[in-house]
Amino acid sequence: MKEFYMINADEGHGVPLFFDIEWTPKLPEFNQVSENPSRDMFGDAYQAKIDLDVFYGDAFFEQYIVSLDFVSLCDLYNCKYFSVPLAIELRKGREASKGYSLFFVQSRCSILDVGKSKFALMDEGLLRPESERQGMPVVYDRIEKFVIRGGVDEDLFYCVEIKQMVCSSEFKRGYLERNLAGLEFTKIDGDFIYAPWG
Template identity: 30%
Template sequence: MKQKLYFIDYDDICQGCPTFTGGKFLKDGIWTGEHEWDFDDPNPEHYNITSTYSLKIDEKSINFDYSGHNYVSENFLKVLNACKVNYRAVPLEIFLSKNKHPEKKYYFLLLCGRFFLLDKAVSKYTVCKSPNNEKEYLYETYFPNEVCYDLIEEFYVKDDGNLPDFFVCAELKKDVCTEKFKKLCQSLNITRIKFTEISNGFRYDPWED
């Protein structure tokens, strides 16, 4: 791993950053968890999105730019634009307590592409097998040539000079960014984001999440 990479997580330690950033998601005014897209789809451009989406949060105010729940602020989108990250944004109207609106505008973030970071040559891992046939492996839905992992005991990141500055690590289903993106967020005062530098050899167990 030649360049520094960071996991990105929501940071709830400050005022205006509730521990839980979810709530009642509504589609066309109806409380539902359904969307016109799949968040895991690396090609969100092909969806015909015609509905309106809103979120009701029982908070007096919110002041974060990154929620950890697939929606971000307009300020966060500006950082993505500056770094030329490919994405699709779907407007999300947020209602706070007493039907007030937050000062910031928010959007569902649909990132284009997924990136595989695992260096299979040196990492230690166990591949998921089919429950119906132990001789068959399970593969990623949108990447039929990529296996799913039951456990990665030692995760080593392969060298890849073509990574965007913000992306989803396909093996971990986690948001990752570069040093450039991290510094730009800090310089533009993008709030409530926790950056954790990725070190080679870490353990990933999807069953612990």
């Protein structure tokens, strides 16, 4: 069975987690927590004016920006995604040192084996009228023991349970072998606890 890793931004690699971006044209509105954006929502190309002096790294999932090197890695592992050409302009009209794209993963997977895992659900429905509770997505308040179900074959995907990007150990190895930067990986194993609210 494959091993999987939760992906987070690497706070120590030198680019701030949050930075101001002016998009041309403006990005469409979407909520990746509830559904994937579709390619037809986007234009043919975008420009991002980023309020930084230097910009380096290969994956900024919060801003949907990845390097062309990261896109090549995704192609190698047959990841499901779409990308849109992106020109980056930094302060004082400087250009980024490498090529970048807008990037949207299209794989969504539920990987939790609910029969073998230990978790608590958040009951957001109690705050809503009965008529609105039907069809609400499950929200995990805490996953104390995260057992991954069999049959998950994707190498990069949005994980429904933890609402974050997850990758396989093979994808992580490819990322590290290419000396890409910007991400850190937390193994989803017996020691992994999902507790978004502490």
